Amino acid sequence: MPAAIELPVKPTKRKRQDAGSGLDPKTKSRRIEKEVSQRANVEEDILLLEGEITQSRKNYNKIAILLNYCKQHRNQSKLSIAAGVALCRVFCRLAANGSMSPPRDAPENENIIARWLRIQCDSYRDTLQTILQGSNPGMQSTALTLLMRLLKEECSGLEESQNKHGRNRVEYRRIIASIISLNKGESVREEFVTKYVQPFDDVRYYTLLCLNDLLKDKDEGYLDRLDMIVSMLALLESATAGEDHTDRLYQRTTDQKTNNVTVQKKVAQELWLNILRRSLTKAQRKTILGLVTTHVVPWFTQPELLMDFLTDSFNVGGSMSLAALSGLFHLMQEKNLDYPQFYTKLYSLLTSDILHSKHRSRFFRLLDTFLSSTHLPAALVASFIKRLARLSLSAPPSGIVVVVPWIYNLLKNHPACTFMIHRRPEYSDFFEGEGMDDPFDMAESDPMETGAIDSSLWEIHTLQSHYHPNVATIAKIISEQFTKQAYNLEDFLDHSYSSMLTAELSKEIKKPPIVEYEIPKKIFFRNPDPGKSDSLLVQLWDFS
Secondary structure, three states: OOOOOOOOOOOOOOOOOOOOOOOOHHHHHHHHHHHHHHHHHHHHHHHHHHHHHHHOHHHOOHHHHHHHHHHHOOOOHHHHHHHHHHHHHHHHHHHHOOOOOOOOOOOHHHHHHHHHHHHHHHHHHHHHHHHHOOOOHHHHHHHHHHHHHHHHHHHHOOOHHHOHHHHHHHHHHHHHHHHHOOOOOHHHHHHHHHHHHOOOHHHHHHHHHHHHHHHOOOOOOHHHHHHHHHHHHHHOOOOOOOOOOHHHOOOOOOOHHHHOHHHHHHHHHHHHHHHHOOOOOHHHHHHHHHHHHHHHHHHOOOHHHHHHHHHHHHOOOOHHHHHHHHHHHHHHHHOOOOOOOHHHHHHHOOOOOOOOOOOHHHHHHHHHHHOOOOOOOHHHHHHHHHHHHHHHHHOOHHHHHHHHHHHHHHHHHOHHHHHHHHOOOOOHHHHHHHOOOOOOOOOOOOOOOOOHHHOOOHHHHHHOOOOOHHHHHHHHHHOOOOOOOOOOOHHHHOOOHHHHHHHHHOOOOOOOOOOOOOOOOOOOOOOOOOOOOOOHHHHHOOOO
16 A cells, blocks of 8 residues: 655744734734833932922932932933923022122031032033033934033132132133034034023133134144134134123123223134134135134234234145135235235236136136235336236137236226237337347346336237137227226126037027038049149048
């Protein structure tokens, strides 16, 4: 009898459990409800503990329970913030009624309680500092608000004899050190400056002091900290004197230094000088140069101290030289500082590279500002005109279309230089055949000694035969009557090869140009028609 055949058992698929804890929906729902209930219970406990601490001194030990809530629920923002806000209210009340700073003749038990409360307050501050250094922007903002509120109430309750200034400086330094150590803390730094530093004189005073202290610490994160300090100072406007200083104080104080504008400017000047004395990177130097006229000079009571930094920056070259000259010109114009070598240094920047540079537009904007005064010597202005006219002979079309209107505007503002476009030699017929030496000395570094005022603008006349039709057209404005008051340079600064090519391609052709009057049938081979000649290419070359 044959054996029974065993059929294979069909495997059964297991149902995939929930990705979470493998609980069914009802169990998960009950768990969520339980967590919400527990959270609500914790919040009720926090409010209850706060009320009990406020009612009686016997419940001061419950401050430690609130502090544990704040530490344990640090990952749960709502519970941590609720405990933090409650503790802030508790410590503010204790600071206001003097429980944390008893008088000198207080009993020993009062001093013991006050020391314990200060220890708990310091632990609370450490917790807020940890939250401030976290990555949650909302909790960072709340932690900053609580730290500043606690600092205000605690130090306002201190007397000047209790080293109030030193206590303020220590606490401000801790807060500011945490703020500038954040890699992605732009929002917190901006909030701190706009909400506290800018409106309140005393906060601004301690901030400048603490930034100066932090700048002196040289450790591994020194360069990053320097960048953060500069970014904070870039958000800060200069202090201005007002009639009522008490409205601009964050804390109650009798210290006159905190709201004295002159004192603040001296502290800020020392801070900026310490920054400028550091070994700055090229990017940091460029950032500071961009802030010189708006955020650095207004703080200086002695703006001449910036001259060395600006001169050293000019020697770096490139766009750095332009930014440095812009700062020097601001000091000359606004602060009446004397810098005789300014136009000599500006003249040295006129090289063949400037019309090919990506900073060409910015350079001409600044150059137009530097030479805008009608009191400049004609010989100096003529040197700038002549040198740029000479450089335009080898410049790209996009650079020439800027130079010609700029020369037109200078000739309009300085009529004494118009002789350069009307000057003809005494024996013009002879010189047209033989030529003549140009009195302009291109190699001379002093713009007052180049002899440009005795020369002529033959370069612009040459540009009227330029291969590019736009350049040739715009060069002809020098030969016409000067009926236009001035050209707006902004209309010419952003031209490039791409923009000029696009403008040509987008033109509507009214009549198509005639390229070939007769379309040839053969180009590389002989014409089969005996009555027609072969192409020039076939006549010159043999392709057989």
